[in-house]
Amino acid sequence: MQSPGALEISRRDLLVASAATVTxxxxxxxxxxxxxxxxxxxxxxxxxxxxxxxxxxxxxxxTTLLDALREHLHLTGTKKGCDHGQCGACxxxxxxxxxxxxxTLAVMHEGEDITTIEGLxxxxxxxxxxxxxxxxxxxxxxxxxxxxxxSSVAMLEEIKANIPSHVTGDLLAPAEVTPAEIxxxxxxxxxxxxxxxxxxxxxxxxxxxxx
Amino acid sequence: MRxxxxxxASTIEAxxxxxxxxxxxxxxxxxxxxxxxxxxxxxxxxxxxxxxxxGVDRIEPTPxxxxxxxxxxxxxxxxxxxxxxxxxxxxxxALLAGASGQLRNRATTAGNLLQRxxxxxxxxxxxxxxxxxxxxxxSALSGFSRQLAVVGVSDACIANHPSDMAVAMRALDAIxxxxxxxxxxxxxxxxxxxxxxxxxxxIEHVLERGELITAVVLPKPLSGxxxxxxxxxxxxxxxxLVSIAAVVLPDGTGRVAVxxxxxxxxxxxxxxxxxxxxxxxxTAKLLANARPTEQNAFKMALVERxxxxxxxxxxx
Ligand SMILES: Cc1cc2nc3c(=O)[nH]c(=O)nc-3n(C[C@H](O)[C@H](O)[C@H](O)COP(=O)(O)OP(=O)(O)OC[C@H]3O[C@@H](n4cnc5c(N)ncnc54)[C@H](O)[C@@H]3O)c2cc1C
Ligand code: SF4
Ligand code: FES
Ligand code: FES
Numbered sequence: 001m002q003s004p005g006a007l008e009i010s011r012r013d014l015l016v017a018s019a020a021t022v023t024x025x026x027x028x029x030x031x032x033x034x035x036x037x038x039x040x041x042x043x044x045x046x047x048x049x050x051x052x053x054x055x056x057x058x059x060x061x062x063t064t065l066l067d068a069l070r071e072h073l074h075l076t077g078t079k080k081g082c083d084h085g086q087c088g089a090c091x092x093x094x095x096x097x098x099x100x101x102x103x104t105l106a107v108m109h110e111g112e113d114i115t116t117i118e119g120l121x122x123x124x125x126x127x128x129x130x131x132x133x134x135x136x137x138x139x140x141x142x143x144x145x146x147x148x149x150x151s152s153v154a155m156l157e158e159i160k161a162n163i164p165s166h167v168t169g170d171l172l173a174p175a176e177v178t179p180a181e182i183x184x185x186x187x188x189x190x191x192x193x194x195x196x197x198x199x200x201x202x203x204x205x206x207x208x209x210x211x
Numbered sequence: 212m213r214x215x216x217x218x219x220a221s222t223i224e225a226x227x228x229x230x231x232x233x234x235x236x237x238x239x240x241x242x243x244x245x246x247x248x249x250x251x252x253x254x255x256x257x258x259x260x261x262x263x264x265x266g267v268d269r270i271e272p273t274p275x276x277x278x279x280x281x282x283x284x285x286x287x288x289x290x291x292x293x294x295x296x297x298x299x300x301x302x303x304x305a306l307l308a309g310a311s312g313q314l315r316n317r318a319t320t321a322g323n324l325l326q327r328x329x330x331x332x333x334x335x336x337x338x339x340x341x342x343x344x345x346x347x348x349x350s351a352l353s354g355f356s357r358q359l360a361v362v363g364v365s366d367a368c369i370a371n372h373p374s375d376m377a378v379a380m381r382a383l384d385a386i387x388x389x390x391x392x393x394x395x396x397x398x399x400x401x402x403x404x405x406x407x408x409x410x411x412x413x414i415e416h417v418l419e420r421g422e423l424i425t426a427v428v429l430p431k432p433l434s435g436x437x438x439x440x441x442x443x444x445x446x447x448x449x450x451x452l453v454s455i456a457a458v459v460l461p462d463g464t465g466r467v468a469v470x471x472x473x474x475x476x477x478x479x480x481x482x483x484x485x486x487x488x489x490x491x492x493x494t495a496k497l498l499a500n501a502r503p504t505e506q507n508a509f510k511m512a513l514v515e516r517x518x519x520x521x522x523x524x525x526x527x
Contacts (some may be wrong), residue, residue: 041216058270061259064246084247086313097287099314103243104317107217108261155312163291166307166447171296187447190313 043109050075051119059106066090066101069116077117077146081190088189091147091154092116098154100188117146121152128209129153132202140193148189152203155185159207176206212249217446219261223390223425226260231392231421233258238423240283241317243310244326251336253343257261267425270294276431277387282321284425286376287312289320298432301456304439305379311448321424323388324377324404326415328370328474329450331355340411341367347414348524352504358452361503361510368412370502372405372475379439381476382456382468386428398428405475415474435460436525440518441470453513459525463487467518469497472510490519 047056050073057072066083069075069092081089083102090101093115121127129149132138139145159175167184168175175181182200191199219224230236235257239245248254267281270292278294289295290306310318316388339348351359351369380401387399388415405416411488418424441454454470464486468478482496494515503511 042214044217061215062212083250085243088311088313091313098313099317100243100313102243103246103314105217105239105242105246105259107219108239108242109265110219151313157286158312161291163287164296164303164307165312166304168307171300171303184447185312188313 003073044108046107048109048111049113049181051115060103061107063100063106064102065092065094065106065109065114068106069101069114075118077118078150079143079146081143081147086190087144087147088151089144089147090175092150092190093150093154096154100153104171115150117150119150127153129206131204132206133199136198136202136205137195138199138202139191139195142190144189144191144195148191148199151186151189152182152199152206156203156207158185170193177204179204182207213252213255213257214511215245215256216258217261218258219264221264221337223267223423224394225264226262226265227390227392227394227421228423229258229260230423231419233260235427236260236421238262240319240322241285241314242322243314244322248327251334253334253336253419253522262423271391272375273428277429280320280427280429282426286310286315286318286323286350289376290315293304296526299379299429299449300384300437301349301382301439301458302376302379302429303436305441305454305456306377308439308451308497312330317422320427322374323374324380324401324424324427325418326374327415329373330359330370334372342370342408342415345411345413355506356469356504357506358450359504359507360473361507362477362498362501363407363475364409364502365412367410368408368474369502371471371476372461372473374476375439375441375451375454375470377401377405378454378468378470378476379456380427380429381478383429383433384457386430387424388428389418389422396425400477401427402478408474412474427440433458433464433466438519438521438524440517440524442513445474453510453517455514456518457518457521457525459486459522463522466498467521467527469514472498472501486522490515490522495516 040061043058045058071099078092079089081087085100085103091098092101094110121130159177162175164171166185167180181198181201237256239259239261267487268283269281271279273279286306313385330351332340333342335377338350341349349368353416359369385401387404390396435458438457441451443449443451451471456468459465467483468476482493485496
């Protein structure tokens with residue numbers, strides 16, 4: 001029988017271990033037909049600002065911004081849902097604009113300013129949007145929540161910048177904050193728990209307070 | 212994802228040259244389509260040329276009274292531009308009907324035009340697909356084809372082009388400007404950019420290896436009502452089953468391009484001349500050579516009804 005100790009390895013360690021195995025295997029197969037200099041160019045040094053702090057990383061070019069944040073900088077607040085741009089759980093701000101961190105490479109963000117949920121606010125000093133999500137029960141399991149909050153903060157800025165949406169009636173009139181506008185503009189953030197109506201309430205409250 | 216080397220290009224010429232001289236090189240712009248496909252190893256470039264810092268990200272007036280849209284202008288910024296909203300509303304509407312706020316913030320004008328099909332078998336690497344693996348067969352013909360094309364198709368492939376933006380650009384007769392690796396430039400009318408599948412569905416457009424899109428030029432604005440209507444399985448964040456980009460004049464004449472039904476934005480000038488005679492007359496001509504499957508035959512009626520709604524809105 002296996003000792004109970006062997007089972008105390010966390011799911012996280014397992015993921016890290018299996019990822020390492022994959023890396024070793026692919027490097028090994030590459031060495032058959034590539035020189036070591038070519039292999040070296042398959043990683044790039046990147047320097048960017050994350051939540052106000054200058055960070056430098058040497059990354060395999062394949063590393064998405066999402067994996068750089070989670071696996072290299074250990075900012076695990078940003079979540080991986082689908083890894084294909086379909087759910088919005090990975091939403092972060094790049095130079096103030098909301099993006100899907102899973103569909104962009106870290107190396108493409110050299111010199112940029114990245115903000116994750118950890119950078120918006122912390123326990124004890126929550127961002128108003130974080131507080132509003134808590135107050136309005138804008139979540140159940142919480143998995144989509146960091147993405148929802150980052151997305152909604154940037155979304156309100158988009159309205160302020162007068163960027164129209166699919167439901168905007170008059171393209172030449174100033175953009176408005178209405179429940180229909182919020183729903184349309186937040187459609188890139190899926191909530192499996194269906195907390196949508198409370199999410200809209202939380203966002204509406206913050207939008208109203210700002211106006 | 213397969214390993215690749217990476218370079219950040221700072222001039223148009225360098226980007227085009229690098230792409231032509233490096234085997235397996237591809238440009239990456241927003242990355243929202245390319246990276247998706249690289250993760251599934253459907254796209255396996257060995258070298259990526261990042262074109263995000265080429266500086267072709269402005270929208271400028273042309274001497275002819277139109278607009279030149281830099282290839283790297285993001286979908287959000289194009290839709291929000293005051294001139295686009297005022298003079299090319301059909302394009303602003305098409306952009307806003309596509310993808311999500313996050314994706315539009317990254318997606319670029321050139322990348323949107325060259326995005327690849329959403330055929331479920333193209334994405335499923337365990338299934339035969341002539342587009343992904345030439346000669347392997349088409350799984351969609353006898354499979355799940357509800358979303359796919361009804362016109363312009365071949366026995367080899369019935370995939371449709373997923374872009375909303377391109378449908379409006381087709382109605383507007385946009386022109387795609389490129390630079391080839393030898394530094395020469397050319398202008399390709401959007402009507403000629405995408406190829407029909409024929410026997411070679413893996414060849415999707417007329418651009419050469421290393422040919423870089425630098426801009427899309429819109430001719431001077433068209434008067435009339437600008438309408439983009441998209442029909443899809445959910446109200447937001449879904450690809451079109453059928454979409455219609457139209458510019459309709461008070462006398463009932465105008466332009467119509469249709470999305471979701473063909474391997475490229477579908478427009479037929481002869482069908483368009485039937486506009487004053489109503490949606491049925493237009494659709495009959497537009498879909499005369501259609502070859503729907505049992506599962507997507509509903510698109511035939513859907514095109515007519517969507518156009519009918521568009522024409523009612525234009526009159527209203
Ligand atoms: C979940 C989801 C939903 C979506 N829904 C919609 C929708 O409803 N409607 C819609 O229209 N689209 C939709 N999209 C697709 C989206 O619009 C495209 O992914 C996007 O427009 C691609 O642009 P990009 O700049 O990210 O391209 P990339 O992924 O960077 O590139 C795409 C292709 O273009 C090539 N390329 C890029 N720039 C150039 C250039 N300057 N010259 C030559 N070649 C170039 C690349 O090599 C690559 O082959 C959706 C995407 C996702 C993930
Ligand atoms: S329709 Fe085209 S893309 Fe889809 S399975 Fe057939 S060959 Fe592949
Ligand atoms: S994890 Fe990025 S959109 Fe789902
Ligand atoms: S709270 Fe569970 S997915 Fe949104």
